Amino acid sequence: xxxxxxxxxxxxxxREETEFRPKPMVPIGExxxxxxxxxxxxxxxxxxxxxxxxxxxxxxxxxxxxxxxxRDAKWRVEMPDTGVESQTGYRVRSVRHLVGxxxxxxxxxxxxxxxxxxxxxxRHGRTGAVCTLTAVHPPGRFGEITFGPRGSVKHFNEKPQTxxxxxxxGFMVCEPAxxxxxxxxxxxxxxxxxxxxxxxxxxxAAYRHKGFWQPMDTPQEFxxxxxxxxxxxxxxxx
Numbered sequence: 001x002x003x004x005x006x007x008x009x010x011x012x013x014x015r016e017e018t019e020f021r022p023k024p025m026v027p028i029g030e031x032x033x034x035x036x037x038x039x040x041x042x043x044x045x046x047x048x049x050x051x052x053x054x055x056x057x058x059x060x061x062x063x064x065x066x067x068x069x070x071r072d073a074k075w076r077v078e079m080p081d082t083g084v085e086s087q088t089g090y091r092v093r094s095v096r097h098l099v100g101x102x103x104x105x106x107x108x109x110x111x112x113x114x115x116x117x118x119x120x121x122x123r124h125g126r127t128g129a130v131c132t133l134t135a136v137h138p139p140g141r142f143g144e145i146t147f148g149p150r151g152s153v154k155h156f157n158e159k160p161q162t163x164x165x166x167x168x169x170g171f172m173v174c175e176p177a178x179x180x181x182x183x184x185x186x187x188x189x190x191x192x193x194x195x196x197x198x199x200x201x202x203x204x205a206a207y208r209h210k211g212f213w214q215p216m217d218t219p220q221e222f223x224x225x226x227x228x229x230x231x232x233x234x235x236x237x238x
Contacts, residue, residue, distance in 0.1 A: 005051050006052050107171045120132065131174045
């Protein structure tokens with residue numbers, strides 16, 4: 001299956017890093033987060049990638065066109081320019097000709113997790129849905145503190161995952177029928193009208209993932225992911 005990864009956004013909440021490079025190229029350890037995401041898919045045997053480029057896309061193109069250690073030569077990588085100002089729905093629509101009439105994976109270029117792609121695919125196959133997204137508990141944006149006697153801190157959990165509700169964590173499986181829901185509009189956001197239209201016809205499903213998932217949206221999350229990688233026990237490692 002082909003893997004479509006959205007790599008074109010500006011990443012404004014991580015401006016300290018994204019002013020000079022696209023968000024998927026922000027590093028975790030010695031590799032950009034995009035490499036970590038692609039490595040996860042490759043672990044499950046999916047090595048045919050379509051990277052939807054936009055903001056500073058030439059840096060991503062240069063990374064893969066210039067061989068260096070750690071970049072698997074067995075990966076097939078296509079890197080179409082889907083527009084600097086395009087929104088997510090239009091970026092996906094722009095690669096229809098590359099995906100063809102086949103089922104495909106779709107995810108974002110700024111989040112990692114230990115999602116079991118085999119279970120995700122199995123869930124999708126049972127639903128008859130046009131798209132099955134991975135539903136995750138959002139990680140806490142701030143440290144969670146539990147107090148003990150006399151104002152002491154009993155527990156401090158820097159990045160807890162709340163049990164309240166789920167959000168779209170990416171790592172989606174899509175049928176080619178998804179393209180029929182994507183308008184020819186650069187301002188079209190996948191997460192708004194297209195997915196809401198699927199909901200209205202009962203064609204959007206979810207795979208509930210209760211394991212690790214973490215986006216890189218803020219400097220604090222950038223630091224957290226790098227600390228986890230440096231520990232040698234990064235929970236998204238296969």
